[in-house]
Amino acid sequence: MNYRLDIQYDGSRYGGWQRQKDTDNTIQGKIEDVLTKMLGTEVQIQGAGRTDAGVHAKGQVANFHADCEKSCEEICQYLNEYLPEDIEISKVSEAEERFHSRLNAKEKVYQYRIVSGIHKNVFERKYQCPLHETLDVNAMQEAAKYLEGTHDFKSFCSNKKMKKSSVRTIYSIEIVDLTQEIVITYTGNGFLYNMVRILTGTLIEVGRGRRKPEEMKGILEGCDRKEAGFTAPARGLTLLEVRY
Amino acid sequence: MNYRLDIQYDGSRYGGWQRQKDTDNTIQGKIEDVLTKMLGTEVQIQGAGRTDAGVHAKGQVANFHADCEKSCEEICQYLNEYLPEDIEISKVSEAEERFHSRLNAKEKVYQYRIVSGIHKNVFERKYQCPLHETLDVNAMQEAAKYLEGTHDFKSFCSNKKMKKSSVRTIYSIEIVDLTQEIVITYTGNGFLYNMVRILTGTLIEVGRGRRKPEEMKGILEGCDRKEAGFTAPARGLTLLEVRY
Known part of the structure; x- marks a missing residue:
């Protein structure tokens, strides 16, 4: 399954969207860590916009491929339970298999x-x-x-x-x-x-x-x-x- | 002179409006400290509402008596320069001598x-x-x-x-x-x-x-x-x- 995430965040505390090797203080890193915990296997998510450190988002979009028995609502609830209070998943939805949040963005x-x-x-x-x-x-x-x-x-x-x-x-x-x-x-x-x-x-x-x-x-x-x-x-x- | 302060603050970080003996982490304390620094003499301000720890204000009002050569605009500028970023003085104005922010509030x-x-x-x-x-x-x-x-x-x-x-x-x-x-x-x-x-x-x-x-x-x-x-x-x- 290919899942689409709609995300909002207050970027003040973070080193930007994109995961970095030396620090996991990134939005992507925080979300991937919770997804990895939920699925028991490493997950990589693709974000539509690589926002800089300190930049915010009301409508960031990302996607990831995974086999998951949970419903979209359950995945969303799980993420919001474990993510910090300045990151919120507004919606989880099933996307077409070839959907790529960055490459398909118009x-x-x-x-x-x-x-x-x-x-x-x-x-x-x-x-x-x-x-x-x-x-x-x-x-x-x-x-x-x-x-x-x-x-x-x-x-x-x-x-x-x-x-x-x-x-x-x-x-x-x-x-x-x-x-x-x-x-x-x-x-x-x-x-x-x-x-x-x-x-x-x-x-x-x-x-x-x-x-x-x-x-x-x-x-x-x-x-x-x-x-x-x-x-x-x-x-x-x-x-x-x-x-x- | 009796000065009126119109104040807004994000109360998240503070122990409320009212100055406490054991901590100066209060809105009143922060403002009094800057006024005392500006005037070179201790100043007490009277707030209209004693908001609790964590409570915010968009339209708090306070007043204080002082002799000051600065204009209201200069006092306002001075306060905002030295106050932390979650407290803002929206306006400083001259009040009638008997004006008391709390007792006169209707x-x-x-x-x-x-x-x-x-x-x-x-x-x-x-x-x-x-x-x-x-x-x-x-x-x-x-x-x-x-x-x-x-x-x-x-x-x-x-x-x-x-x-x-x-x-x-x-x-x-x-x-x-x-x-x-x-x-x-x-x-x-x-x-x-x-x-x-x-x-x-x-x-x-x-x-x-x-x-x-x-x-x-x-x-x-x-x-x-x-x-x-x-x-x-x-x-x-x-x-x-x-x-x-």
Whole structure:
């Protein structure tokens, strides 16, 4: 059987999604450990998005193959009983045999939240970047228009050794100004390593007036990480949804 | 000068509002320490609601008397710079000389959030009570009607040695069923020690079918803590607003 997991997590305490050799303090590691305990045999799960350390998820998707006598509801209940309180399996369902959470993903939606007002919201503090600056949202929206579409996003990728194509399509970048908070929602067919955070850092620099919206064109053409802006902090970023 | 502070905090890490002799891990203690540092002389602040350990606030109010050359905005900025990230001063303003945050309070609004669905929301987990039970909300609403109004709430108070009057007026208890979550909002002229949590525990027992709504009358008349239900956990409770 091929099982699909829908997962949400507060990533604050973790070293990211992907299992690491030297530490199991990862979301993937925590889930695999509980599944391995449940099934009595080692299980590997495939996640749709390899979120960085400190990044959150409301709609992460993963899948794994296993023989299990439990129903989907029972697997879900077992996982939530043994997982820490900042990881929740929203749903377990049976997937088609060839379903692969990452390879079959058609669209991903990421959201970045920036505190623009003077005051922080103590209840949301772990899910927002505490910038506390007034940004020119119109300029940011104008810059975002240059980034939408199909481009080589090499300038917006931290992985220098990347050999595969760095061409991706961003369907939309929506920027909403909520007075105390600015929310940027990215929808695309895939995102490179650190790409959403570098896009956000670059847009923040536009919002500060340090870069002009039309500079985005040259940054994309440069295909060089040094052309783009800083990498915005992980805490403001949440993987909202993976669409198939 | 008499200064008014509007305060929000995530109470998870603290031993409650009120300063204690043996520990300064209280909200009042943290704020007084920063004010004392700022003014170079000891300051005592008066809080409107003495929230228990683990209880949160979105609209706590406090006041203090001091001679200070800084503007209200500067005091606010100073406090937020030195206070921990789970306490935020939303506003500092000048109050009338005789203003006392607790004695002048006319209404307080508390909110209690219960997770009724199977799944927790990892992002809200510290501000909700993880009950994960289906409750009969209609019965709870019926029971709440008996509790509204002016009554002796001695049965709903943990302080046995209380010598002062335990008569209070609850203007409204609103219970909203959000499918995954039940939210109870209490508005009253004042609340006794643990009163909102005991009211909530009692209403939960009604929702479970263990008590009938009409039993509320006898519980109030009994004037005995043993008559009422359990004390619901602190984490689900937030002081929303103090009205003057």
